[in-house]
Amino acid sequence: MLYAAIRSGGTYLRRDLCNFNYSVPFSVCRQHKALQYHQFLDKSILRSLINKVVTYSSSTKSNKLIMPEEKKPQIVFVLGGPGAGKGTQCSKIVERYHFVHLSAGDLLREERAREGSEYGTLIEDYIRNGKIVPVEVTCSLLEKAMQNSGKNRFLIDGFPRNQDNLDGWTRQMADKVNFQFVLFFNCNEDTCVERCLARGQGGSGRSDDNLESLKKRIQTYNNDSLPIIKHYEQLGQVKQVDANPSAEEVFKKVEDIFSEAGF
Numbered sequence: 001m002l003y004a005a006i007r008s009g010g011t012y013l014r015r016d017l018c019n020f021n022y023s024v025p026f027s028v029c030r031q032h033k034a035l036q037y038h039q040f041l042d043k044s045i046l047r048s049l050i051n052k053v054v055t056y057s058s059s060t061k062s063n064k065l066i067m068p069e070e071k072k073p074q075i076v077f078v079l080g081g082p083g084a085g086k087g088t089q090c091s092k093i094v095e096r097y098h099f100v101h102l103s104a105g106d107l108l109r110e111e112r113a114r115e116g117s118e119y120g121t122l123i124e125d126y127i128r129n130g131k132i133v134p135v136e137v138t139c140s141l142l143e144k145a146m147q148n149s150g151k152n153r154f155l156i157d158g159f160p161r162n163q164d165n166l167d168g169w170t171r172q173m174a175d176k177v178n179f180q181f182v183l184f185f186n187c188n189e190d191t192c193v194e195r196c197l198a199r200g201q202g203g204s205g206r207s208d209d210n211l212e213s214l215k216k217r218i219q220t221y222n223n224d225s226l227p228i229i230k231h232y233e234q235l236g237q238v239k240q241v242d243a244n245p246s247a248e249e250v251f252k253k254v255e256d257i258f259s260e261a262g263f
């Protein structure tokens with residue numbers, strides 16, 4: 001038998017990964033997702049055991065192995081209109097709460113600029129026209145950036161932006177991460193446009209900080225991104241912040257949210 005059931009429907013221990021012979025030497029506290037052990041079990045063995053425990057998805061009845069929830073990277077999605085201040089707030093969160101900030105837009109711009117990229121032209125066309133790049137490209141960039149960072153806490157900024165993004169993420173990543181919540185920066189359309197135009201005039205160098213692209217970006221946001229935020233709202237997974245005040249005032253609300261969430 002490959003797996004020794006610790007508790008049915010719960011966490012399983014892969015015997016073939018263990019170099020000793022205890023049959024059921026510890027129990028798994030599912031509620032707290034923590035391992036508890038019987039007194040006779042040596043702590044060093046326990047430590048090595050914990051490293052070797054994998055969870056088995058009994059709900060799917062498949063042989064798909066899933067990492068324990070507490071070991072998966074923690075993910076916060078950061079959403080809001082163009083220029084709502086997502087990037088600005090993410091930088092502050094990184095400083096205060098030691099998250100890694102991954103902006104889907106930045107990763108796409110980097111990929112566009114990468115010599116030899118097969119997606120450069122496609123990405124430029126999508127960005128200039130405010131359209132959402134197919135998820136296969138974006139999700140792979142996100143996954144690679146997560147792996148390369150070697151860290152375990154991520155703000156994923158500007159993703160998922162449409163149903164394709166959400167479906168692709170669910171297929172490729174949902175099982176691999178510990179999703180926390182969506183941080184939604186809600187900002188008036190006029191303010192968003194003003195901020196992006198000012199950013200363009202200030203020399204952002206972005207090919208989409210102009211009125212023509214902005215109209216398209218806002219249309220995409222209203223038609224494709226808002227329904228995704230609503231989807232998460234219906235699941236009770238959205239923490240909303242009014243993004244119209246100054247960056248400092250907005251961050252105070254963000255701090256409340258992150259502190260309350262235990263970060």
Ligand SMILES: Nc1ncnc2c1ncn2[C@@H]1O[C@H](COP(=O)(O)OP(=O)(O)OP(=O)(O)O)[C@@H](O)[C@H]1O
Pocket residue numbers: 080081082083084085086087088089105158195196198199243244245246247248250
């Ligand atoms: N609360 C704020 N008040 C005034 N200006 C702000 C505020 N937050 C951000 N800005 C400015 O607005 C511009 C857009 O901010 P930022 O890049 O953080 O937005 P964003 O939501 O990440 O944009 P995008 O989705 O287009 O990448 C920047 O020039 C930034 O300095």
Ligand SMILES: Nc1ccn([C@@H]2O[C@H](COP(=O)(O)O)[C@@H](O)[C@H]2O)c(=O)n1
Pocket residue numbers: 082083103104105106108126127128129130131132133134138157158159160161165208217
């Ligand atoms: N999930 C995403 C995110 C972004 N894009 C494209 O990049 C543009 C800029 O994004 P920002 O978040 O930096 O504003 C955006 O308008 C899209 O064209 C994307 O395709 N998918």
